[in-house]
Amino acid sequence: MQIQLDQLKLTGTFYNSLKSKNNYDLDTQKTINNTVRKLMEVSTTSNKPGMLLGKIQSGKTRTFIGIMSLAFDNGYDLVIVLTKNSNALTKQTYERLENEFEEVIENDEMAVYDIMFMPGNLRNYELNKKMVIVLKKEKKNMERLEKALFNTYPMLSERKILFVDDEADFASVAYENNKEKNIIDLKVIAGQIDHLRTEIRDTSYLQVTATPYSLYLQPEDMTVNEHKFYQPKRPAFTELVPVHDKYVGGEMYFEKSQIEGHMASFLYHEIDENELDILKKSDKRRVKSETLLTSNRYEGIRSALVNFIVGGCIRNLQRVENGEKQDKYAFIMHTMTSKIAHQWQEDIVLEIEAKLVEAMNNNDPIFQELLETAYEDISRSQVEGAYFPEFEELFNKVCESLVQQELLIEVVNSEKDVNNLLDKSGQLKLRTPLNIFIGGQILDRGITIGNLIGFYYGRNPQKFQQDTVLQHSRMYGARPLEDVAVTRFYTTQKIYNVMHRMHEFDTELRNAFEKGANDGEVVFIQKDPENQILPCSPNKIMLSSVNMLKPFKRLVPVGFNTLSKTKMEPKIKKIDAQVASLLADATEFHENDKLCFLTDMSKCITLLGEIYETLVMEEGYEWDLDMYKSLINYMSKENKTRFNGKAWLIIRENRDIARFRRSTGRFEDAPDTASGAKNELNIAKSIAYDCPALILTKQQGNEEKGWRGTPFYWPVLVAPGNTVPTVFANRSIK
Numbered sequence: 001m002q003i004q005l006d007q008l009k010l011t012g013t014f015y016n017s018l019k020s021k022n023n024y025d026l027d028t029q030k031t032i033n034n035t036v037r038k039l040m041e042v043s044t045t046s047n048k049p050g051m052l053l054g055k056i057q058s059g060k061t062r063t064f065i066g067i068m069s070l071a072f073d074n075g076y077d078l079v080i081v082l083t084k085n086s087n088a089l090t091k092q093t094y095e096r097l098e099n100e101f102e103e104v105i106e107n108d109e110m111a112v113y114d115i116m117f118m119p120g121n122l123r124n125y126e127l128n129k130k131m132v133i134v135l136k137k138e139k140k141n142m143e144r145l146e147k148a149l150f151n152t153y154p155m156l157s158e159r160k161i162l163f164v165d166d167e168a169d170f171a172s173v174a175y176e177n178n179k180e181k182n183i184i185d186l187k188v189i190a191g192q193i194d195h196l197r198t199e200i201r202d203t204s205y206l207q208v209t210a211t212p213y214s215l216y217l218q219p220e221d222m223t224v225n226e227h228k229f230y231q232p233k234r235p236a237f238t239e240l241v242p243v244h245d246k247y248v249g250g251e252m253y254f255e256k257s258q259i260e261g262h263m264a265s266f267l268y269h270e271i272d273e274n275e276l277d278i279l280k281k282s283d284k285r286r287v288k289s290e291t292l293l294t295s296n297r298y299e300g301i302r303s304a305l306v307n308f309i310v311g312g313c314i315r316n317l318q319r320v321e322n323g324e325k326q327d328k329y330a331f332i333m334h335t336m337t338s339k340i341a342h343q344w345q346e347d348i349v350l351e352i353e354a355k356l357v358e359a360m361n362n363n364d365p366i367f368q369e370l371l372e373t374a375y376e377d378i379s380r381s382q383v384e385g386a387y388f389p390e391f392e393e394l395f396n397k398v399c400e401s402l403v404q405q406e407l408l409i410e411v412v413n414s415e416k417d418v419n420n421l422l423d424k425s426g427q428l429k430l431r432t433p434l435n436i437f438i439g440g441q442i443l444d445r446g447i448t449i450g451n452l453i454g455f456y457y458g459r460n461p462q463k464f465q466q467d468t469v470l471q472h473s474r475m476y477g478a479r480p481l482e483d484v485a486v487t488r489f490y491t492t493q494k495i496y497n498v499m500h501r502m503h504e505f506d507t508e509l510r511n512a513f514e515k516g517a518n519d520g521e522v523v524f525i526q527k528d529p530e531n532q533i534l535p536c537s538p539n540k541i542m543l544s545s546v547n548m549l550k551p552f553k554r555l556v557p558v559g560f561n562t563l564s565k566t567k568m569e570p571k572i573k574k575i576d577a578q579v580a581s582l583l584a585d586a587t588e589f590h591e592n593d594k595l596c597f598l599t600d601m602s603k604c605i606t607l608l609g610e611i612y613e614t615l616v617m618e619e620g621y622e623w624d625l626d627m628y629k630s631l632i633n634y635m636s637k638e639n640k641t642r643f644n645g646k647a648w649l650i651i652r653e654n655r656d657i658a659r660f661r662r663s664t665g666r667f668e669d670a671p672d673t674a675s676g677a678k679n680e681l682n683i684a685k686s687i688a689y690d691c692p693a694l695i696l697t698k699q700q701g702n703e704e705k706g707w708r709g710t711p712f713y714w715p716v717l718v719a720p721g722n723t724v725p726t727v728f729a730n731r732s733i734k
Contacts, residue, residue, distance in 0.1 A: 012073025
């Protein structure tokens, strides 16, 4: 039956109650109204669902609860909410629904049941209410649901039913450790849902996800089409969850963080790979109690703990200054799934706390030194205009906090642990002003953790996939800027780089989908053993190895030094000679710039190979030369113009950039952004439309700037302006 938006009942009991309680803004109301209208207009199934696409921790649950309430007012009688396979998440969802619908539940107009605890003797009086059934996507839960609908209470199957598939993501099942088993489980569950639907008269199906990548996953038996282009699997319709102004996500941690001096540039702290190794298992030969406050071995975890204490105390001092009640803050440590590792990590953190208290009581100078370092660090990212305490006030507050034992350290590595720790709203309970949770994947399955201002992360990036990484990013969500200012994120450079690429991947897929250009068309390609570029199925890419190409995307090696002066001299002379030879042969220049000219792509590849031999990458950093060669080859040959097989080469000499940024101490990553409208990056963007540009800045490499006292070339590859969104996978899943 067709129904127009203006025929929707927008003033019913359920929606009005929730709209008032949750104070939905106009954009969210529009999303709720459009979704319910389309659910009523359009046929939806588990294979072709309605889709609600949001961001991690962006209010998806709040929005789909609004959709449920409006659906109840417009003829739906039963909503079945499917959660991820986690008892804790099922309980959190159940508690959340009970809380949100408290008024109509108390008025006896609605009931919420967990399928595993649903009574077997409900009376007609109870069955005639609106109803929500919550269950996890697991075979036995589905069997219970089927029994309830067709055996125990067959009248329910005659009602108008809405399925809400929360955290709906094929990737979350298909790409976990036991892929084959998970695919079989997925198909069994999908089959059970489909069977239910065939037996039920009137149903609608809504999927809720934060992973646009899942839209591009194709059926297992689909072959790669010869044109390389993949369009997202089109749901019956898609509605986007509005992003509110307090939302803090990947843009803060991976984009604004690149702006020197921005608050976001101080959030990430690099930890050493060796420190993660120390945290894997008990080893008292490597961890000496007496050096926990001083040794560089534990600098990451020590500074994480002290920064968390200092950050939480600063926030509570600010709240008191503003006439507000003190709050409770959280820190997550997530490096391993092993319970033995979690116990060892708890021992270390407890011992660091004990040593801090001991140093405080003994007036040991190290105590004040650690607090001063943390205070100085956090002061760099303070919010302009916000109250920021003097060090003496902060020092006294930290001492009081330690004396009062405001720091609580808990291991959370089982469903039972989480269930015992959830509060009435279904969030992880914060018992004291400073709460540290040590755990594994149990913490990343959608569990909400309030006031999170510290995240120590160390999962292996070679093993996790896009949906997993997004779920691990628990620091995303609605955050006051004052909280963000004291937040710190600790991981290795290698993991940070992978997460950065995945954020970019997620953002570009989302943009392509939201803008709808060419039906959200995205190219998926991979490199074969011969370094040739081939089409690739989205199902088969190894997401920890993806790079996203888009118009004028920069690819630049970062985190290196040069060879020694004596080894560099002959190599630089050779590169100088090659550049001079290319310049002598050049016939097409940009305007009057004799150091900006068109050349053969193959000559650029040769130059990159020579430059590669002069640079030494630091631990945690890599320059994948084969990838650069493959991409420059691919980008120069994609066009069918006179620029086919060509590339612009832009040479700049006598540069003197420092190896590290002064503000953050991190490696410099922008050798191509000299000031002025005529800087080389702007020039590249003005000419590199049909073919790529390769910028070579010749740096002086002075020792006082952190180098080894020898000139070197720093390359930057710039993608053509006509590049369509392209996912390039270094590795694929076999």
